[in-house]
Amino acid sequence: MALRKGETVALVILGHIRGHGCRDLLVYCGSGRCHHSATMNADWLPDETPVRSLCRRMMCTKCGMIGADVRPDWGAARQQTARRGDFLAARALIILYALWRAACRPDSRHLK
Numbered sequence: 368m369a370l371r372k373g374e375t376v377a378l379v380i381l382g383h384i385r386g387h388g389c390r391d392l393l394v395y396c397g398s399g400r401c402h403h404s405a406t407m408n409a410d411w412l413p414d415e416t417p418v419r420s421l422c423r424r425m426m427c428t429k430c431g432m433i434g435a436d437v438r439p440d441w442g443a444a445r446q447q448t449a450r451r452g453d454f455l456a457a458r459a460l461i462i463l464y465a466l467w468r469a470a471c472r473p474d475s476r477h478l479k
């Protein structure tokens with residue numbers, strides 16, 4: 368994960384979540400009214416792309432709102448891991464998910 372000057376929590380980048388088997392993103396409309404969401408494959412984006420940087424680049428195809436909540440789709444990655452029966456990889460995903468949740472707190476410096 369990349370850590371910029373002045374940041375206390377490292378940015379989660381696509382290359383990092385790909386390293387844990389996560390290739391898709393969950394995108395939720397930022398309007399707070401239409402509740403539209405979608406799953407998006409992120410294979411075409413560069414590894415060094417911070418996941419949170421995608422939020423302001425999304426546009427809802429239902430209401431036209433610019434801005435969305437973008438998160439890794441850990442559900443699909445967990446299912447693939449469970450099928451392989453790889454306990455350690457599953458534990459790493461849970462730890463990474465906890466880090467992701469901590470980075471998404473409103474008081475995180477990189478969100479300001």
Ligand SMILES: [Zn+2]
Pocket residue numbers: 396397398401402403427428429430431432
């Ligand atoms: Zn919308």
